[in-house]
Ligand SMILES: Nc1ccn([C@@H]2O[C@H](COP(=O)(O)OP(=O)(O)OP(=O)(O)O)[C@@H](O)[C@H]2O)c(=O)n1
């Protein structure tokens with residue numbers, strides 16, 4: 001991290017439906033090793049010294065539940081506000097951005113459903129955003145990736161050495177990400193992450209090394225993987 005003190009605000013989006021998880025409760029509140037997924041995510045940001053404030057974005061009907069059962073339970077004093085999300089992830093991020101202090105140098109956007117992010121990843125992401133304007137955490141693709149056609153046949157094989165599997169956090173200078181979101185909304189463009197909105201402005205986004213543990217909890221198998229990650233981290237800590 002540079003020596004100067006940056007102001008960094010985090011937007012944590014947790015206002016999805018969790019349809020692919022196929023459970024009665026919203027996936028953000030499912031427990032992995034006896035702790036709700038969203039509580040795990042909030043705790044990492046709360047305890048990260050580079051984060052000054054947190055805006056949480058959840059479903060309208062979950063705001064009170066989230067305040068009492070996640071924010072208060074974690075003693076998360078950096079959570080400035082909890083706002084409701086939109087129909088798509090992009091709209092949820094925008095609602096969160098609108099609550100971030102305009103004096104913040106950098107905004108860190110993160111999925112509530114990625115509880116295994118680390119302080120090092122967050123700090124590398126902020127540092128790169130401060131230096132280059134935009135940064136995106138990612139890991140190198142391990143599989144061979146092919147494109148398929150409408151008939152169900154392979155149409156091409158992509159060059160793996162240039163492919164990255166993109167994660168969050170994605171961090172940006174405050175004004176840049178606001179402008180990118182406003183332009184996308186005006187033009188009716190919808191992207192599945194935030195970096196693509198900045199790419200559309202012609203701004204280069206710096207890739208930052210993520211972790212294969214920084215998974216997004218999306219389907220039932222991810223809960224099993226999540227339990228394994230917690231246990232292996234506990235075992236690592238015991239050895240240290
Ligand atoms: N309208 C939305 C959609 C998604 N998200 C958040 O964006 C993150 C990444 O989305 P994903 O994992 O795809 O979550 P869901 O949209 O909830 O999943 P699904 O597509 O299975 O419904 C999650 O933390 C999710 O809560 C959000 O805040 N608002």
Ligand SMILES: C[C@](O)(CO)[C@H](O)COP(=O)(O)O
Pocket residue numbers: 089111166167168192193194216
């Ligand atoms: C932002 C993201 O987590 C990067 O991998 C991802 O694009 C979210 O997409 P989803 O369609 O909401 O799963």
